[in-house]
Amino acid sequence: MQKECHKNCKCTIRPSKKREAVCTGRDLHYIPQFPDKIISVIMSGTNLTYIDKNGFQNLIYIRLKELTLDNNLITFIHEHAFVNLKFLDSLRIFQETNLDVNVIKASVGKMKTRNLRSLYFQNNNWLFLPVDMFSSFSYSEIRTVRIKDILRSLKNLDLSYNSFVCTCDQLWFTEWIKTNKVKLLSYPSFYKCRSPPALDGTLFQKYVNSSKDCPPWNPIYTTVIILLLSATVLAVIFAIIMKCQTNIKNYLYLWRINHNRRKGYLPLQDADDFEYHAFVVYCDADRLWVHQKFLKKLEQDEGMKLCIHHRDFEIGESITANINNYLEKSWKVVVILSNDFAKSEWCQWEVDVVQERRRRHGRDVFLLIMLKNIDSKHMTNQLRALLDSASSLKYPVGVGEELFWTAAVETLRKPLGHPPTALL
Structure with missing residues (x-):
């Protein structure tokens, strides 16, 4: 039986147009079922707040290629929520200001798809990017596909309109840009610093070029940390003995x-x-x-x-x-x-x-x-x-x-x- 379009969604499945479903309305708090021919789903302005492990269950029965989450009230996405979206080639997350960047890092890093071409993370009010934001893509291993295959197939990445904290801790990001072939959309025009206050509104690229005085990591720090950790472990072992x-x-x-x-x-x-x-x-x-x-x-x-x-x-x-x-x-x-x-x-x-x-x-x-x-x-x-x-x-x-x-x-x-x- 052909599934019907949800009352809060508008489904377009005519051959001459993009086969997509656009769902809106704050009275919609889950992801509904869609007709089999839909390949693009947009959830915009809904009351979707929590996406658990089976939150995208209704999407695994269609060959979904594009998913957009825009201006919802999402605060959490389970790290395995995207796992079964095997045909996805484009993921857009816009204006989800309540969603922490580490939640996105964990859930996207578990995706089981070789087809992913574009990631769009616009205007999510992210202040910083974790140092291992993309390293998990390279080294995390799942049962059937290595995540590095996702990074190899990825062509576009959009992080524009996020407000970055411009400190020495973020300089790794520019090194990542230089060493990867992914196209960073809207860079550098829409990548601006928000803090510290003295750099508010400054282009991230300009800050990078003016930050040659950021002190490099001192190997002595590594030695001290290792010694302290070793001493702690030995003290615990001694106490147990x-x-x-x-x-x-x-x-x-x-x-x-x-x-x-x-x-x-x-x-x-x-x-x-x-x-x-x-x-x-x-x-x-x-x-x-x-x-x-x-x-x-x-x-x-x-x-x-x-x-x-x-x-x-x-x-x-x-x-x-x-x-x-x-x-x-x-x-x-x-x-x-x-x-x-x-x-x-x-x-x-x-x-x-x-x-x-x-x-x-x-x-x-x-x-x-x-x-x-x-x-x-x-x-x-x-x-x-x-x-x-x-x-x-x-x-x-x-x-x-x-x-x-x-x-x-x-x-x-x-x-x-x-x-x-x-x-x-």
């Missing part, structure tokens, strides 16, 4: 363990020679965490057997004798460190006792867990020597907890005598 260092160390730890496994390190089964997998040294103030979390995870979930003095020491034996006896029955030693641990003289004595185990079997015999940070005033020489002699895991709350448990289990299962892998 400091904030997440526990998790990062745990990741490195697991990576080293897996790496050593792939290289053929086979676990030694000497843990079976001991009654207990590990002897646990901790402060009474941390007993709740040890019994409810540590024992539950390692004994119930992982099947290990740990020696805990509150549960396993023999009644009637002295504490010293119990420690010596059960240390001999344990394959490894776990030390739960905290501020309360550091303040306890008894815990400090236990550290001296278990240090002998490290001297005989190496650093792999220890699993040091920093349950809570130790204040500097409570950090003794014995504790500092212990931390320097073996790797430690810091217990995190939240995201890194699963990594902590994985690292703790791997440390306790690691055979003695292997090269150290923990980096914590």
Whole structure:
């Protein structure tokens, strides 16, 4: 069925005349359908304000060659609005004073047409042209056509009657004119400066010829900018590392363990020679965490057997004798460190006792867990020597907890005598 012309439009489709549709009237706020033979559409003085991605949907069914948007109230055009107008060879945008030049740059730069010959952007009250106004035509890539093909086919460009801001930032435009074969219509007569006030009414070309004193870009500026950006990036990376260092160390730890496994390190089964997998040294103030979390995870979930003095020491034996006896029955030693641990003289004595185990079997015999940070005033020489002699895991709350448990289990299962892998 032949589509009829909209009531606000006058359609001319006689063979002897140009087949065009002219639409006017502020009560028209969209682009209507047109008869199939129409090849030119003029939207002038309408209430068209917003053209979304499908705003030209009614034009894709005709072989539209010319589109004119004149003195409407347009404030926005979607960047993909022109994409399907594949036969367009002329685009005119006149007196659209509410339409920002960057909106035009984005939408025209996405056009999928090889036929475009002329662009007319007259009297749109543009004060400046973005430096990359035309560079996007050369480098932007779409699915089927490179935009540089549009620039190659473009013959005419009209930017007359716009009021330019004549500053050194606009001198790129004249270089673009010199290096491209596009004909700039009405240049230089109707390309005038509007500001600064001293140049109001001056021809843009005259300003260009008198602006030899515009300072060139200093390469030092580029170097300074690069250095500042690099410093900012490094500062951000450093801040992330400091904030997440526990998790990062745990990741490195697991990576080293897996790496050593792939290289053929086979676990030694000497843990079976001991009654207990590990002897646990901790402060009474941390007993709740040890019994409810540590024992539950390692004994119930992982099947290990740990020696805990509150549960396993023999009644009637002295504490010293119990420690010596059960240390001999344990394959490894776990030390739960905290501020309360550091303040306890008894815990400090236990550290001296278990240090002998490290001297005989190496650093792999220890699993040091920093349950809570130790204040500097409570950090003794014995504790500092212990931390320097073996790797430690810091217990995190939240995201890194699963990594902590994985690292703790791997440390306790690691055979003695292997090269150290923990980096914590």
